[in-house]
Amino acid sequence: MEIIDILLSVSFWAAAIRIASPLIFATMGELICERAGVLNLGIEGIMVAGAFAGWFAVLSGLPLWAGVGVALLVGMTFGLLHAVLSVPFGLSQHVVGVGVTLFATSTTFFIYRVALPEVSSPPKITAFQPVEIPILSDIPLLGQALFNQTSLTYAAFLTVALTAFVLYRTPLGLAVRAAGESPSAVAAQGLSVTLIRMGAVVVGSGLMAVGGAFLTMSAFDSFFFEMVGGRGWICIALVVFGAWKPGKAMLGAILFAAFDALQIRLQQTGVGAIVPYQVFLMMPYVLSILALVLMSRRAEVPAALMVPFNKGER
Amino acid sequence: MxxxxxxxxxxxxxxxxxxxxxxxxxxxxxxxxxxxxxDPFAVFGLIFKGAFGSKFALLETLNRATPLIFTGLAVAVAFRAKLWNIGAEAQFYAGAVVTAALGAGAIGLSSVFLLPILAITSALAGAFILLIPALLKTRFKVDEVVTTLLFNFIFLLFVSYLLEGPLKDPMGMGWPKSARLIPEARLPRIVEGLRLHWGFALALICAVALYVIDRKTTLGFEMRAVGQNVEAARFAGIPVTKVILKTALLSGGLAALGGFSEVAGLKGSLTLDLSPGFGYTGIVVAMLALLNPLGVVAAALFVAAIFVGADSMSRAIGVPTYLxxxxxxxxxxxxxxxxxxxxxxxxxx
Known part of the structure; x- marks a missing residue:
């Protein structure tokens, strides 16, 4: 069976981890926003902006990690725009999110055209290269898949640990979670729900942009218009799939990425000769919808998600 | 604050x-x-001239506004009932696919019968496409924003498959496009000699019809009530689930009519680049219109003018159209x- 050969190959699992990395960054970003009570549909556009910003910074001569920093800052800027409109003004998070996505995407494309007017194919940068971790990478199968990746992938996993730690082990995390569950209790403690939520959206948006930057700086080495291609929307489904918990959401992203890596490989087998390639390309989106339906029965959604908070109003 | x-x-x-x-x-x-x-003033001047400066430019603007009126109405009617349909793009293509599939000779009738059949089947296809996310919302409480967005990607891949397979034009020199519609399936021009088809008139009729539904019928009242406060509406005895599903049918159908109008009126065949994001721009149109059906017409004309004008401005002085x-x-x-x-x-x- 070809499928078993694929599942036992190192390259398959290495690809799954690689495909999961940008999703993990952006899913953590969305999760932080939603835990604080804000659905951030700006994610798709913010990832596009981050993908461009990081790549363009490096193209302009900055070191790779500085490029990641630039992407983070650009994401936080768009996050601030979302936060101002959706938190203190309490505007519809659906409309604001779609608006931020349209705004961030079109601004990115505009700047790309202004900055690189003459190019027919976008220039390449020297992207992050795999770093083999000694000893750990000698573990059969998993070692090469997990411990021979780029630094940005390791950073993605660190982000999960950090997110989980802050959310569950620090007073700040408690405040963020409370802002999404019972904002009036947070206000009763003398804390500002507005500031907590805005902070969560800004930080979360920064992570989304780093997820986008992973595409141009680690997975590939160049920027294309359609490269984010709905990954942001998939991350929103992954947050639901992970029941708003960092660890579960990360496992969801890896599972999802494994399916994605599998469909790419299946296209080259006997199955791919019969089934049109579009069916394979549809799978990620179909799986996301299935995940949403399957997980919908578990009511673990933050109680105050999408509920604006206006002080003095009950 | x-x-x-x-x-x-x-x-x-x-x-x-x-x-x-x-x-x-x-x-x-x-x-x-x-x-x-x-120079900003030169840019705005060129945009204005490109959109309204000649008979050709003006007709181009009206043609561009036509699909936007349909998608704008689709979004407006849905958003009024707080059904967040971000999938007008997929529903638009659903109408276009049905028109291309049935209008290229599969049904041999005269225009009087064929055009209404194409319009109705297109609308049904679009309604069906939105019915799935709407049912997932009412049955499983799955957020329709994400499902309708994901459907856009799924459906566009489906269109891509159709254009390389069953719907591929055998005379298309390998290009992924559908066969040309038969003359009976084409929407005629409103005035002979002017490049503006009946799709524009149909869009205006839909806008007025939606305005009447909104203001004069029980359904319009119920949709607004559900949009303002679901709990209060339920308490008042309004069948919320039914109203949401009816809204979905109406919204999906309207977006699909846009696809029908674009294929039968303007293009004559289906390609993968039929819509440069009409579904998403429909959201902008609907919001600029404050979700008012008649306002949608004005907003669609404004948005179309900006797009058509920006195209011509960009050709003249090279400021990107993404402006x-x-x-x-x-x-x-x-x-x-x-x-x-x-x-x-x-x-x-």
Missing amino acids: RLEPISNAGPARKLLPPVLAILASFVVAAVLALVAGG ADIMLASALLMMVLAILFTKFRIRRD
Whole structure:
């Protein structure tokens, strides 16, 4: 069976981890926003902006990690725009999110055209290269898949640990979670729900942009218009799939990425000769919808998600 | 800072913020024009000239506005009932696919029968496409924003498959496009000699019809009630689930009519680039229209003028056409803020 050969190959699992990395960054970003009570549909556009910003910074001569920093800052800027409109003004998070996505995407494309007017194919940068971790990478199968990746992938996993730690082990995390569950209790403690939520959206948006930057700086080495291609929307489904918990959401992203890596490989087998390639390309989106339906029965959604908070109003 | 409702808003309070929002989007565009090295006044002048400067330009603007009226109406009717349909793109293509599949000779009837059949089957296809996310919302409480967005990607891949397989034009030299519609399946021009087809008239009829439904029928009342407060509507005995599903059928059908109009009226066949994001732009159109069906017509004309004008401006002085997209996205964001200021004022604690 070809499928078993694929599942036992190192390259398959290495690809799954690689495909999961940008999703993990952006899913953590969305999760932080939603835990604080804000659905951030700006994610798709913010990832596009981050993908461009990081790549363009490096193209302009900055070191790779500085490029990641630039992407983070650009994401936080768009996050601030979302936060101002959706938190203190309490505007519809659906409309604001779609608006931020349209705004961030079109601004990115505009700047790309202004900055690189003459190019027919976008220039390449020297992207992050795999770093083999000694000893750990000698573990059969998993070692090469997990411990021979780029630094940005390791950073993605660190982000999960950090997110989980802050959310569950620090007073700040408690405040963020409370802002999404019972904002009036947070206000009763003398804390500002507005500031907590805005902070969560800004930080979360920064992570989304780093997820986008992973595409141009680690997975590939160049920027294309359609490269984010709905990954942001998939991350929103992954947050639901992970029941708003960092660890579960990360496992969801890896599972999802494994399916994605599998469909790419299946296209080259006997199955791919019969089934049109579009069916394979549809799978990620179909799986996301299935995940949403399957997980919908578990009511673990933050109680105050999408509920604006206006002080003095009950 | 705190928001306080305004009880007796005068006409100035209702009109000034939206006008300022539109003006502000022009300021954003002016700044970007400067960034790109163009003189803002020259840029706006060229956009205006490109959209209205000649008979050809004006007809081009009306043609571009036609699909936007359909998708704008689809979004407006859905958003009024707080059904967040971001999938007008997929529903638009559903109508286009049905028109291309049935209009290329599969049904041999005269125009009088064939065109209504194509319009109705297209609308049904679009309604069906939105019915799935709507059912997932009412049955499983799955957020329809994400499902409708994901459907856009799924359906576009489906169209891509159709154009390389069952619907591929055998005479298309390998190009992924569908066979040309038979003459009986083409929407005629409103005035002979002018490049404007009956799809535009159909769009206007739909806008008026939706306005009547909204203001004069029980369904219109129920849709607004559900949009304003689901719990209150349920308490008042309104069948919320049914109303949401009816809204979905109406919204999906309207977007699909846009696809029908574009294929049968303008293009004559289906390609993968039939829509440059009409579904998404429909959201901007609907919001600029404050979700009012008649306002949608005005907003679609405005948006189409910006796009058509920006194309011609870009050809003349090289400022990227994405200027138009940024301008409209910022207009959308500022309009939602402006709507808030028509109803609330800011108080400092």
